[in-house]
Amino acid sequence: MQVKRRTRRWVALATMAAAVLAAGLGMLVPSIAYADEGCEVEYTVANQWPGGFTANVSITNLGSAVNGWDLVWTFPNGQRVTQAWGATTTNAGDQVTATNVSYNGSIASSGSVSFGFNGSWTGSNNEPASFALNGTVCDGGVVEPTTPPTTTPPPTGSVNAMETVAAMQPGWNLGNSLDAVGSDETAWGNPRITEALIDNVAAQGYNSIRIPVTWDNHQSKSAPYAVEDAYLDRVEEVVGWALDADLYVLINIHHDSWIWMADMNTNRTVVEARYEAIWTELADRFRDAPQELLFESVNEPQFNNVDDATAYGLLDDLNTSFHEIVRDSGGNNAERVLVLPTLHTNADQGRLDALSDTIAALDDPNIAATIHYYGFWPFSVNIAGYTKFNDEVKADLEGYFDRAYNEFVANGIPVLVGEYGLLGFDAHTGTIEQGEKLKFFEYAGHYANEKGITLQLWDNGQHLGRTSFQWSDPELFAMMESVWTGRSSTASTDQVFIAKSGSVTDATITLNLNGNTFQGLRNGSTQLVQGTDYTISGSTLTIKASKLTSLLGDRSYGVRANLHAEFSSGADWRISLVSYDTPTVSAASGTTASFAIPTSFKGDQLATMEAKYADGSNAGPQNWTSYKEFARAFGPDYTAGTIGLTEDFFAEVNDGQKVTLTFHFWSGKTVTYYVTESGGNVTGSLS
Known part of the structure; x- marks a missing residue:
């Protein structure tokens, strides 16, 4: 669990600041x-x-006072700056020059500025011996002027957007509560928010909380479109708890984006009036709230029946109006960090370019950009055969974050991924196989850190229990937590399948060390013996057949042992030893509303399902692929011993045509089954 590094957030800004530069002094003419x-x-x-x-x-x-600066140092151990924010850096061998960006070039007398960076190192990572600011060695002394003074600029403000967003890492979403569409915050099944929940979020090590808020049912539908005082009071109460828990807080306009704002092109006057009324009340209510509170103009903006060019213009109008309302309200709103989304809150280049134009026109240093990321879509929902975190899935993640970095972070504009996770979680948190899921979250956290991008986990109640305060998937939380400060090692698989009826042979697994070193392999609290129980050669781990035989015991179906590979840093990697045989299925009948195939899984686990007609064409929904969407078209019930086919699947199956189903299991085995739907009735057979 991460230890809090501050007692109040405004103290943190001085200590955590932006990720920044390390140095040693080299010679430079000022x-x-x-x-x-x-x-x-x-x-x-x-x-x-x-x-x-x-x-x-x-x-x-x-x-x-300084108006424009260079800071120079020399790395003592060959370190290099790989990415900086709050400054532009150049390298000449071991010497680094950091130059101010547009918003922090002025440093008043006795004033301070900060910047941050990611760097690389090997061997040692000692601090630079000294720094020079505009040619003057920074040793705490003051020397007489060497050139005539220039006009002294006004002192900079107390808020720095880049530092603020960096300090918000990691973040968590209070989803499906105040954003629920209905009469109150329990409408979507979550309990009322408590101060204990907020305190527990902070205790988990999170530094920020995004509180989505839907206003529609709590706002008058006629002018002046007033928001209910009681609802504003409730939002303020929850925000207050979060600020008291030493969390940065982000509030927004949430599902209103699709409920009524999406009609802006045809109902512009009303949409603008409602939108402006909400932000006018929020700006007034939180005018004097501390700067640890941020405002997000709108969640996932979208507009009905318009092309992108028109949508960009509509969003620009909303973001500009939001900015004007908040800034003109004064108080701490004059400098508060304001968060602006791209269209649909995604990182397609056109979306980024449009938002970049808006931010440039606003010419305000305390603006942050926000996007959302739910992974490469076929992997994220387990469709089209994308069952693994492969190179294509990884490349999508890298490209997404690279585009956001290049457009914004590299130009001094921080990026907040206000929601991230996997879309398949909306159907079932087991949609993605556990090990593949863990690899996604490990790499997403690592790569975001590399790019200086802050992540906020989307949690609508499926991750952290709202009253138990327990994680539904402790392995997932351990993996996410580990990359807050470094990297975890993973492996090619977290499952070793051994046929119950077959001979036992050595099992080989490829480790993804991610910069760590392998430390050992244990079964529970018992350390296995290298050379006897297993061998390690580079990144190849081999578990000996003799040890596997011992651990398998009577070889009854299912997980027979959970081994844990240990590394020099990060979370352990679990390796489950599974005894299995090829699953079998039985004939069945039912209706499109209720059809389940009796299945003896025999220790195996279902990875995906294909559906084809006799002529080889694809059957069922999303027929551009034969592989159907896990948990939406089909799903296993291991306790009941069935594989269910959904009503949505049969809705797009041709009446009277036999469909060949191929079930792919994680052991590598496949099983074929046939279903025919006729007039709402379904029969299933083995031939």
Whole structure:
């Protein structure tokens, strides 16, 4: 569990800041010099993992005001800056020059600015010996002026968007509560929010909480479109609990985006009036709230029956109106970080470009961009045979974050992934096989850190129990938590299938070390013996047949043992030893509303299902692929011993035509079955 690093958020901004630069001094002719000169630099390695690290740099100006700066240092151990925010960096061998970006070039006398970076290292990662600001060594002293002074700019504000968003990592969503569509926050099945829940979220190690809010049922449908005071009071209560728990907080307009805002092109006057009324009341209500509260203009903006160009214009109008209302309300809203989404909150390049144009026009340093990420779609819902976290799934993730980084982070605009997860979780958290799921979350967390992007987990109640405060999937939480500060190792699989009726042979697994080193293999609390029970050669782990035989025992079906590979850092990797035989299925009859195939799984687990007609064409929904969507078209019930086919599946099956189903199991075995639907009745057979 992560230890909190601050007592109040505004203290954290000085200590956690942005991920930033590490240094040692090299010689440089000053590019700018001013009046009396002096400075101090605080350099902190915030996170470190094998081969990489995140550093924070804070510059305090002890002399006259500075308008534009270069900070120079030399790395002592060959480190390199790989990505920076809050500064632009250049490298000349071991020497690094960090130059201010547009929003932090002015440093008042006794004022400070911060920036951050990710770096690489090998061997050692010692701190730089010294730094120089505009040619002056930052040793805490003050020297006489070397050049005439220039006009002193006004001091910068106390809020820095890049530092704020960096400090929000990691984040969590209070989904399906205040955003529920209905009479109150319990309408979608979650209990009322309690202060204990909020405190527990903070205790888990989260630094921020996104509180989605749907206003539709709590807003008058006629001018002046007032929001219920009682509802505003409730939102304020929950926000207050979160701020008291030392969390950054993000509130927004949520499902209104599709309930009534999507009709903006044909109902513009009403949509704008309702939207502006909500933000006017929120800006007034939270005018003096601390800067740890952020506003998000709208969740997943979308517009009915318009092309992209029109949609971009509509969203620009909403974002601009939101910005004007909040900034004009004064108080802490004058500098509060405001979060603006792309169209549909995705990272297609056109969406990013359109939002970038809006942000440039606003010319406000305290703006953040937000996108959502639910993974490569076929993998995320388990369709089209994408059952594994393969290179294509990985490339989609990298491309998504790379585009957001290049468009925004590299230009000093922070990015918040306000929701991330897997879409298949909406149907069933077991839609994606456990090990493949863990690999996705490990890599997503790692790559976001590499790109300086903050993630907020979408949780509508399926992950952290709202009253038990227990994780429904402790392995998943352990994996997510591990990448807050480094990387975890994974493997080619988390399952070793051994046929019950077959001979036992050595089992070989490829480890994805991710910069860590293998430390050992255990069964429960018992450490297995290297050389006797297993061997390790580079990234190849081989479990000996003799040990497998011992662990399998009587070889009854199912998981016979759970081994855990241990590494120098991060979470352990579980390897389940499974005794199985090829599953068998039986004939059945039923209706399209209720049809289940009796199945003896014999220890095996279902990965996916294909559906084809006799002529080889694809059957069922989404017939561009023969592989159907897990949990939407079909799903196993291991307790009941059945594989169910859904009404949605049969809705798109040709009446009277036999469909060949091929069930693919994780052992590698396949089983064929036939179904025919006629007039709502279904028969299933083995031939």
